[in-house]
Amino acid sequence: MQMDTASLKIKVDAPGAKPSPFIGRKVVTCNLTRGFIMEGDTETFNDAINFSATMKAATTEKEFADWKFRFLQFQRIEFLGFFYAGAKKSAGQVSMQCHLKPAMNELLHLDSEADFTPWTHSFDATLRGGVITQISGDHPASRAPVEVVNNVTSATNFLFHIVDKRSFWTVFTAQSPNGGFQPLGHVEWALEYNFMFKWKGGAPVLARDGSSLTAGVFTSGAPADAEVKGKCLSPARPHSNESVRNAIKLTVLGGPPNRSDKDTVQFTNLPPDFHQP
Numbered sequence: 001m002q003m004d005t006a007s008l009k010i011k012v013d014a015p016g017a018k019p020s021p022f023i024g025r026k027v028v029t030c031n032l033t034r035g036f037i038m039e040g041d042t043e044t045f046n047d048a049i050n051f052s053a054t055m056k057a058a059t060t061e062k063e064f065a066d067w068k069f070r071f072l073q074f075q076r077i078e079f080l081g082f083f084y085a086g087a088k089k090s091a092g093q094v095s096m097q098c099h100l101k102p103a104m105n106e107l108l109h110l111d112s113e114a115d116f117t118p119w120t121h122s123f124d125a126t127l128r129g130g131v132i133t134q135i136s137g138d139h140p141a142s143r144a145p146v147e148v149v150n151n152v153t154s155a156t157n158f159l160f161h162i163v164d165k166r167s168f169w170t171v172f173t174a175q176s177p178n179g180g181f182q183p184l185g186h187v188e189w190a191l192e193y194n195f196m197f198k199w200k201g202g203a204p205v206l207a208r209d210g211s212s213l214t215a216g217v218f219t220s221g222a223p224a225d226a227e228v229k230g231k232c233l234s235p236a237r238p239h240s241n242e243s244v245r246n247a248i249k250l251t252v253l254g255g256p257p258n259r260s261d262k263d264t265v266q267f268t269n270l271p272p273d274f275h276q277p
Contacts, residue, residue, distance in 0.1 A: 047137025
């Protein structure tokens with residue numbers, strides 16, 4: 001197949017995608033606003049950021065059918081932490097840092113699911129008029145319980161701070177009939193959920209928003225990051241969603257260095273009016 005890689009373009013579409021916390025009765029759900037729907041206790045996450053690749057190629061329908069043109073995506077967890085404080089100093093504080101070992105032994109993961117691994121989805125590209133077209137999309141999210149019990153003081157601690165910082169590489173890739181992977185172009189993007197809360201009348205309210213979404217721009221070829229580039233040529237588990245879920249579970253149920261429960265201690269940046277009746 002003759003691929004005109006110089007003609008490749010990847011369009012990034014993310015209007016209206018803005019980090020936001022949905023404060024529920026039991027959990028805070030960090031979402032990107034666009035594509036997030038809450039009906040009762042049911043959450044729906046439609047794609048908030050979309051990618052569309054087009055590339056010219058000299059090929060036939062028969063030859064094209066033997067190839068795959070899809071997106072790979074990789075996610076690196078830069079920081080994943082949830083922090084809780086008591087209503088009084090004597091109630092203590094709880095720090096959960098899920099990105100640390102042993103809860104998370106690898107920070108870079110293949111962002112796929114078992115049903116269509118290693119790709120971001122299961123559908124094939126189209127070929128029309130000598131142009132190959134493929135799409136992808138994502139809506140990374142995070143959840144944190146609004147309350148936890150401090151294992152040292154046995155007191156309820158209340159959600160104070162969420163920091164969820166990730167880097168992504170969305171890579172348009174050709175897989176030849178012999179199974180080899182060829183990264184053709186990519187978009188590097190970044191997301192940080194960074195929310196601080198105060199408590200008023202028995203519920204959390206947003207006090208500070210330091211979040212950001214950087215959509216990124218198209219770059220031809222493989223990512224420059226050596227670790228990501230290596231995974232482009234041999235994409236394999238662990239999958240990101242599974243890894244993050246397991247890391248959070250191990251952190252909640254575990255101890256240092258992932259979970260730290262302390263008594264008579266308060267975070268240095270905890271405001272004096274953090275918890276109000």
